[in-house]
Amino acid sequence: MEKVILDVDTGIDDALAILYAVESGALDILGITAVNGNVPLQNVTKNTLKVLQLAGRQDIKVYPGASEPYLKEAQHVFHIHGKDGIGNALDDMTVEGTEENLFAADFIIESVNKYPGEVTIILVGPLTNLALALKKAPEIAGLIKRIVVMGGAVDCPGNITPAAEFNIHADAEAAKVVFHKGLDITLVGLDVTSQTMMDLSDIETLAGTKYYDFIKQSTDVYRKYGEELYGRNSCALHDPLTVGYVLDESLITTREVYTDVEITGELSYGQTIADFSNRLGQQPNMKVSLEVDSGRFVKHFIDTLGNQKS
Template sequence: MDKIILDVDTGVDDALAILMAVESGQLEIAGITAVNGNVPLEQVMVNSKKVLQLAGRSDIPVYRGAGQPLLKGAFHEFGVHGDDGIGGSLQNIVPRVEDPVLFAPDFMIEQAKKFPGELTLIMVGPLTNLALALRKEPTLPQLVKQVVVMGGLVSESGRGNTLPTSEFNIFADAEAAKIVFHSGMPIKLVSLDVTMKTFLTKEHIEQLQGSLYYDFVMKSTEVYRKYSMDNYGQNGCALHDPLTVGVVLDPSLVKTAKYFVDIETKSELSYGQTICDFLHLWKKEPNIEVCLAVDADRFTTLFLDTLKKQL
């Protein structure tokens, strides 16, 4: 059973990723770490605890992390996730658990040292917490088993979701992403190139009828599905963050290859762009295992079957 920390900025797909991780039965979740991103940090804390409470897993601690990016101002995605980040759902749940005192980056360091070579970091928000942990503990890359990152856009420039060249998680703190990508950590990148192919439709959600999560998934995705309809002509939402959990559960869901990848932090036109040197023009050693293709249907089935366990 993989020991993980799940780092989130809990909007809708983060919430679905938490549920998938919890219900998989295959992951030992040491804790959830919260970071500013889709919504402000305090809302991330509330949302994460609400989702865990819905799943009956309030025993999993949620650690408060970075409340703002390393250098730039905070950037949020209310238009995709709703004013509260989870589409106005779970209004009847009041979190009951007090927050741990330990700062999220310190928790990452603590767990990596406690379980050297065993810990997987699943990063589905901006990479601020991990960048701070790396700055404090330079040996961290040698201590973790792997880092699986949802972020970036490597082969379809112009189809970003923040700038034409850029994906939200990287754009929200590109300086942090650059630190992480150059850290020497064993990183697998789950980018928009594959996550946009994993689309949860309204018809898919109907398959959850009778389960504990049907009402939540239907309600929480309303704003997200409207955004997708307006922009892509489809009544559904991409399963960005759940796929990142899925890649840990079953690596065979994706095809990967190693390349040198860097992050643009200076250009106004392409801040946050994830640049992959497919042709090895820079003559640098590969630093990222990039997901290039996904078995989307098999993943969507896995996601639905995992949440149906509560039927």
């Protein structure tokens, strides 16, 4: 099984991505690192512990990381993810697990040194933890197998500003650090994630299974936000698709291209710019996602979680 670290800002779709990764049975999850993002770090950590408890996987350790971005002030999106970050779907759960004392960036450094060339890092929140790890131990860039990032919008509008996607915009300086360290990067952006919509009919197929109640309740506020945007009661599976790519790369068509992040523009801060026409004359530094087999992915996601009986 592929060794992975999940870096999350849990978040409704982060929670779904964690469950998807756990229930796929195809990933050796070394640990989960938490980062400030959708909600503050303390919410992220608590939500992650709750989701793992729901899955019965308290053996997977949670490592708290950056409580604020690399340089800028924190921003959160409670209006999308609810007051706690997971739609208050697990309010009645008493958390049994505890977070680890090791800082997330140090856990990343420790893990890739322990398994050189073997660890894939799946980042579905701002890239602060990895940027800090690379700052502290730049030599790990040559030890990481690959990173797969939910972030960016290279050929479509943003979702936090007209130009920028939330995860990159939340810490564009950290993203810029990561993008220029010579890593094997795949960017799974809004160009493809916005095509992977889960609606109420998909959720109803999970009735009677382990995660039905949680998915229906947690995504309620998320689907209502989707209804405002798209005119249908549905939500995009941004973070689960990023896990899905690690499970099956054939789901997404990518192109190698030089891509950078804007960090100075007043209107364009956080924009991911892919130089498709090679105007800058730079060598490609990542693969960007352009097309997705959305139907096949959504079916696999639903089937994977639906296989768990209540």
